[in-house]
Amino acid sequence: MRVLAGVTLSILVTGFLVALPAGAAQAAPLPTGARSLESISYPGRFVRHTGSLGQVDPVTSSSTAQVKREATFTVVNGLASPACYSFQTRDGLFLRHRDFRLRVDANTGDPTFRGDATFCAVDGSVSGSVALASYNYPDRRIRHRDFALWLDAQQDTAAFRADSSFRLTAPWTPKSTKGPVIPGLFADPHIATFGGRYYLYPTTDGYASWSGTYYKAFSSTDLVNWTDHGVILDHGPDVSWADNSAWAPAVATRGGRYYLYFSGGAASGNTTKQxxxxxxxxxxxPFRDALGRPLVRGDQFSGGQAIDPMVFTDDDGESYLYWGQGVARAVRLNADMVSFDAAQVRVITPSGYNEAPFVFKRNGLYYLMWSENDTRSEDYRVAYATGSSPLGPWTARGVVLQKRLDAGIKGTGHHSVVRAPGTDTWYVAYHRFAVPAGNGTNRETAIDRMDFNSDGTIRPIVPTL
Known part of the structure; x- marks a missing residue:
């Protein structure tokens, strides 16, 4: 038996109440990141996909690289529930059941696929092992039958318990890249520092029409090892006026309190975002809705869509809210951080702008950054301008982050930047199409260095794996 080693990314997951098979005890949270799953009843055999079908096969150190790759999965945030887990192949597909047969398929993002590809962890037949109960059929578990993987109804027999139990081991194909920084599908990352610690707030991705409902928070001391703090706001129970389209969160602080700005679709079914x-x-x-109503209504201003909020706080303590798709708007927030004078809202739309405004300050110079093109396009990219105040005027400086096809990196955009505390070292967090099989709704979060020229302009950012 191999020991867990060489894992460069660690995630601690908070507990949730989930629907489990009758009489089953919930297992300890699974470690996310690259892992292999060894059969308890047949040691030396591992969960593997051959073609598209799932089975348990022998894997040894002398197995081919392809066999080892097919026996390696990334344990990620459950597509249907953050309380459970999904298993992503090295080729970006997901383990799912179809007609109760286990196979790997591309994530379509629809509710049926998400449910079929989500499994809840329960204690296995021996100490340290895990069984995987179906999210949408909680009385069924992944089980191997004649070495093929099926989703079978739970049986109270020793043979079934052994055949449905697995031990998570070190991956046969260790992670060889530094991204994504958090395993799974996350987009629109907002990165910040509070108390000398980094915090990351992304959109939960992988949903058709980007229909996710909740936000998670992650924190780190080194930008490598991230702690998962679980769901911090859920539109369903926590927001009366929105129940979908949980997009592009951003967090700011004032007076010892923290303010989460977010986009949401109306609970009435109206497609207008607010x-x-x-x-x-x-x-x-946990965050609670501060107003019980939108901060910016979808119909409050003419033109553009009310999404992608961001708050910049200047050295004098004044905070400014930026937002908008199609049209970029900005306004100084009141001291309460939850109101503003609507008459003072300015349109600051730069040429080429689509969405995702972000403002920061360095050496007395203000930077306005934004995303160009559509997030579904491989040409989604980041451009910027500089100015003398938080509201401009702005001088365009050009594109600074874009696709890198030689590395298979596409759709690099909706970014945020952060300075390492006490230094002049800067980082950019952004999303890209998940490598290798992602698209505009299967995106992942990456972080890279952002450097400056002596005149304050930003050097082209090289996206890396």
Whole structure:
């Protein structure tokens, strides 16, 4: 038996109540990241996909690289529930059941696929092992039958318990790249520092029409090892005026409190997006809706879509809200961080702008950054301008982050930037099409260095794996 080693990314997952098979005890949270799954009843055989079908096959150190690759999965945030897990192949497909046969398929993002590809962890037949109960058929578990993987109804027999139990081991194909920084499908990352620690707030991705409902928070001391703090706001129970389209969160702080700005779709089914704000006493929440209504209504201003909020706080303590798709708007927030004078809202749309405004300041110079093109396009990219105040005027400086086809990196955009505390070292967090099989709704989060020329302009950012 191999020991867990060489894992460069660690995630701690908070507990949730989930529907489990009758009499089953919930297992300890699974470690996310690259893992292989060894059969308990047949040691030396591992969960593997051959073609598209799932089975358990012998894998040894002398097995081919392809066999080892097919026996390696990335354990990620459950596509249908953050309380459970999904298993992604090295080729970006997901383990799922279809007609109760286990196979690997591309994520379509629809509710049926997400449910079929989500499994809840329960204790296995021996100490340290795990069984995987179906999210949408909680009385069924992944089980191998004649070495083929099926989703079978739970049986109270020793043979079934052994055949449905697996031990998570070190991956046969270790992770060889530094991204994504958090395993799974996450987009629109907002990165910030509070108290000398990094915090990452992304959109939960992988949903058709980007229909996710909740936000998670992650934190790190080194930008490599991230702690998963679980769900910090869920549109379903936590927001009365929105129940879908949980997009592009951003967090700011003032007076010891933390403010989460977010986009949401109306609970009435209206497709108009609106901006909200929630408040908490900790950067990891839980957050509660601060107003019980939108901060910016979808029909409040003519032109553009009310999404992608971002808050910049200047050296004098004044905070400014930026938002908009199609049209970029900005306004100084009141001291309460949850209101503003609508008459003072300015349109600051630069040429080429589509969405995702982001503002920061360095050496007295203000930077306005944004995303160009559509997030579904491989040409989604980041451009920027500089100015003398948080509201401009702005001088365009050009594109600074874009696709890198030689490395298979596409759709690099909707970014945020952060300075390492006490230094002049800067990083950019952004999303890209998940490598290798992603698209505009299967995106992942990456972080790279952002450097400056002596005149304050930003050097082209090289996206890396």
């Amino acid at each position: 901006l909200g704000v929630a408040v908490a006493d900790s950067p990891t929440g």
